Amino acid sequence: MRYGLAVLILLLAPLLHHPGLAADFPDKGDPASATRRSLETRDGPRDYLVQPLATPGRHPVVILLHGGTQDARRIWKQTSLATIGKAEGFIFVAPEGIDGHWNDGRGSTIAGDPPSTADDIGFLKAVIADVVARDGGDPAHVYMAGVSNGGFMTMHFACNAAEVLAAGANLISDLPAETAKTCTPRKALPWLSLNGTTDTIVPFGGQPPGTKKRGVVQPELLSADATFAFFADRAGCAKAVTARRLPDLDTRDGSWPELRERTGCAGGTASLHYVMHDSGHITPGLKVGPIIGRALGGTSMDVDTGSLLWDFFKTVR
Template identity: 35%
Template sequence: MNAMRLIGKKCVCVAVIAAWAVIAGATQPDREKIVRGSLRIGGLDRTWELFLPSSPGPYPLVIVLHGSGAKGAIMRSFMGFNDLAEQNGFLALFPDSIGPYWNDGRSDNNSPSYRAGVDDVEFLTRLLGHVVAEYHGDPARVYIAGFSNGGMMALRLGLAIPGKVAAVASVSGTLPKPLALRVARVPVPLLLIHGTEDRTVPWGGGKLVRGKMNRGEVLSVLDTLLFWAWNNGCAGSAGVSPMPDLDSRDGTRAFRMFFECDDPVRETTLIAIQGGGHHWPGIGRSLPEGKAGKVSLDVSATDLIWEFFSRHRPR
């Protein structure tokens, strides 16, 4: 089946993910390990998919939010979280937005979810509680990650329910400007992964414009990092270190930027992909650059996210 035909060509995020799927030749996991469900919230049926590892619980829970125009099933099938979940014994949860977009906190009148006031914070909060209760999850080890619009939604959730989220990761998604007025009640460890040449969610932030449409305003990558470090009470000095150039042909280099914090719970880290575009690093090879730019093969965003999450366990 042609993934491009399945999800259309209107959204760069969806086209990129579909191409990754074809190139990677991803295999489908054991159907018995996939649970599909729905919750009725705000008069809407909210759907999700869950990967169950074969090891005994209680399990950490990793929530993975898709980008605009995609679905949770795309993230489940092609981002590599199923294999990691099986190897490391965690639940991998893939919720669906209503329509093409999460209501991520941007003032975006072109988003049906924003116009309708869809409460995705309530949905995800209730869903994580449901999954923890029904599938032997560990409520102290709930993590949330997302791509693009899903990354922005992950940031929103980290600020809205910090006591329920042990760490947050956002790939190609920065903080919606209206959320910069919010302060979490407790520190939330953060991992950002972003390409310097991202043209969909620009490194420098500002208004996200698609044609003549204003899709709301976001902070720059560095301002997002600084806001979160301040929110986490991380006042230490910043450092930068290069990461190995594992693929010299991909046209990118990865750098780790971090703050020296006095407590691991305050960790605030950025993986900057120099030359990278609007991609999930580590997926695909020989991918046409197109509007999405270069994909880095020097790092795996999936592996980096789990390595980051697994360091943040309850004391």
């Protein structure tokens, strides 16, 4: 979702030292070590960052879509996936949206901003094809996740091009109600959702019709629980949900994590919903200033989001 001001403030916020905890998580990525590539598309040249592997053979591909007002370099610095990719042997990819946004199918959410006409589905499919052809990416093991606007784009992509993915994940984002009416993925995808219960930008309980922000009527959103259920249902998972509280690694941040799981999904896998209690519109494990943290609903340093994603994706073989 195009939450330009809130996310822009987040990007400018000073990072704080979290003694005794950050060292427990993998290092965040260094975009200076990434390879930037450009593809010709119907929208003109489009870029993506990639971390190829030197070893021969086919390798899993993990794609992470940045949030609104962000870019590929910024999300590379905010995730541990590049570090984990080197250690675990997968190709990490961060595509670049146009003007910091993805055309995720919801139209315009900002006054005076016309709906995007970018062919982001076509662009992302082209990125996948390029990585498969040039870097030995395994077309049978391509995984996509997205943060905020990138999470909406991941869901939009899954609804329209699920056949090129092995699994997907939406982070701090909910499924638009209109999308849910028409979404018919052509393939069952094991799914991971992650949401904060005190998210001030994408409410955990969903967004009712007629909601206005900055004078603009916003799309109706399903709740976080309904979003997870939607994709778990389409992955063929069993209806029963098991839930367990996870360790509260940092009692100072006021949040605690819960894992909700549905098993028996496509290929004998599970679908997972990480519910970050008293945490907001910030991916867990990302350190931000206290003022911004409070404005966006709170932060959590109890888990590392990149680790959660790879621990899930690598089970889908």
